[in-house]
Amino acid sequence: GESVGLHLPTLSVQEGDNSIINCAYSNSASDYFIWYKQESGKGPQFIIDIRSNMDKRQGQRVTVLLNKTVKHLSLQIAATQPGDSAVYFCAEKAGNMLTFGGGTRLMVKP
């Protein structure tokens, strides 16, 4: 059968601190990137996106940074709140298909 229970990398932060979640992508031809948030037992929720012709994009309390030279994407969450606790996935798009990273679990300590 399939392997089960690959442990997700976990980031633990104090409430009110800033969080930085990192993602390495694989395809240099990817031209669009998305961050999703997934709470336990729910579907992924769109957070923010960025095109490959940009280095930075800001939303409400979130910022995505793209470094194409080293194929690295990061999600910064300002003033992290307990409701931010979830698994965060990056996704890269080349052509029609999205390819998802393995995810990072964010735990917010009150």
Place this chain on the structure above:
Amino acid sequence: DGGITQSPKYLFRKEGQNVTLSCEQNLNHDAMYWYRQDPGQGLRLIYYSQIVNDFQKGDIAEGYSVSREKKESFPLTVTSAQKNPTAFYLCASSHGRVKRGPTDTQYFGPGTRLTVL
């Protein structure tokens, strides 16, 4: 979750049975997708459909089948040929690359958790 619904939320199946998972969207999206998620892992693409009456295999299509007879609906059948079907199944939809180009964002439903007894 938006305008994408999946049913049922939980599904139990005996070995050797086929089961069908429902996915409906009212977002007027052309494209729809099925993913499988195993514990602690990312999403893997099973099937996708860019337009009605057309669909393509994803990375792990073996043991699954789909149909796209209506724009709003993209049901997934998990057949007895799927050796390890216990997983969380996610449906997604998007406007499609023709309409939105490279920034075609996928939006997900709430998921169906399938357990084989």
